[in-house]
Amino acid sequence: MAQGHAPVLEVQDLRTYFYTRTGVVKAVDGVSFSLKEGETLGVVGESGSGKSMTALSIMGLVPQPAGKIVGGKVLLEGEDLLQKTPAEMQHIRGQKLCMILQDPMTSLNPVYTVGNQLIETLRLKPGNRGRGIKERAIELLSKVKIAAPEARIGNYPHQMSGGMRQRVVGAIAIAGAPKVLIADEATTSLDATIQYQYLQLLRELQEDTGLSIIFITHDFGIVAKMCDRVAVMYAGRLVELAPVRELFNKPAHPYTEALMRSVPNVDEEVDHLYAIEGQPPALDKLPTGCSFAPRCPYAFERCVQEYPSSVTVGESHYAHCWKLL
């Protein structure tokens, strides 16, 4: 994969909080990472760890009014998106940034044909009007491998299978030739062989366009197959960031290690799976110190007193854990 050196996207110390009756939910609490051109970053973690909120913060789509970005920067090609007006963000979302969600029905409008929805996105780009636009829409459908695109363009979403709908969402996403694509559990609801086709498709699109991708998933298999680097989130924080092979060969953070050992394996027989006891903490009642301490087999005194600082454990490999000092 051809990768440029300058980051396309840089997230710095992002903090997104929810103000609820029971307290402040720190959904994203000081997350930083960067993404290069053509690079694929995986973001993994259990549900509720803040993956989607990180994505929605980047997109400028944090649920209002409960949620608020209270700190940090999101630099897209050097410009801070957190300083943009809602109108500017809407434009950026149609063009430079896009997102694919788990359920394609939430991204597609059931009362319009898929052709109409594609054309509407294509129209967002100035100068993109007139006759050629329908051809361009058909071209996009064939690019996402929809057979007989001329016929399918007149279909309503409910006339398509789940896999086809997700490909239409993909076509809409790439219609504006974006720089960054965020896929949030985008293939979770697809069947294995259809998921495989979709992942291959994203790969090809990326090779064609130099798109950078953020893959949000709880599945280490997707990470292994698709990603160059991986960010592991726990309780609103990024606890480990590593190149993909490093992460699989020597996970540094005890949470990453435990999570990887708890996943069954198709490729070999596993005698007994490691099970992480307990559950992740509630984000409005975070313990002081390391949030993983109540479940961590290595926890010691310091862990419950102070949040661990970032430790460099290898090249471009960082983890927040006192044990690694």
Added chain:
Amino acid sequence: MTTAIAAATEPIISVENCQKYFPVTSGLVLRKAIGQVKAVDGVTFHIKQGETYSLVGESGCGKTTTAKMVLLVERPTAGSIKFRGKDLATFRSDDYKEYRSSVQAVFQDPWSSLNPRMRVGHIIMEPLLTNKKLSRNEAKERLASLLQEVGLHQFQGDYYPHEFSGGQRQRIAIARALSLEPNVIVLDEPVSALDVSIRAQIMNLLRDLQERHGVSYLLIAHNLATVRYMSHHVGVMYLGKIVEEAPTRELFTNPMHPYTKALISASLPSHPDIQREDIVLSGEIPSPLNPPKGCAFHPRCPFAMDRCSQEMPVLKAAQNPEHAVSCHLF
């Protein structure tokens, strides 16, 4: 001892050539049958005591419908199901009663499968109390042992389902299923709705319970890694039929049917360095309303021959007599 061994190899449940067709109707008032969905179309397998038999395959291939027939929720259109060799069709009411308590189920969604207005202790004990007369003390003791068995605290019996996490609710559902000391538990996607870190807890619990009580499982899962970890035998389904069946290790190390190979090839790798043989299937999963002629897999099969679109292959034993495959290549 010999009887114990014989009992262990004797299937507890045999599903023999079962079909389930659903009529498809059109028109709101005068419902006219315009066809039928062949949800399950001639499925045969055997569940042995103390073992796990898994059904895998993509959405809509008939796994849940098969399970529903075993659970007496759906009646087979044709074929038979036998419990310890006795055909369900010949059951009298006593037999049904025994069967219903011997065959229990745990479903995917721990959020909707528990009555929100009942205390957990009551939920767990309900099947037992409607079947047996127990004194207050006996009931209390039994509840205590069930809670302990699934890793819950005694005091949690007094709580309501909403006070539990997904993994804990699945433990509650398992305790309820265990209350009648069943021989078989049907598990339909028991961990797929759970968080990654919780799945291992539940899978390990299910395996421990099997070891302790010798209970059999009919497991339905689409995740191959889960199936590999949990099962003794695996049947791969495609459009209402079992296309390959083998002991777990044999199936994963020596898959034969092109569809099984494609499923394994499409399964996500456990390490970035793992390169799989690329078997890309074209096209969508066809509808069981209009299954393709011949081998139902032929429109997507990279190895299809002329014969495949004409003649339907039958499931037959391979060199390994425990391994069966339904494909003209073999």
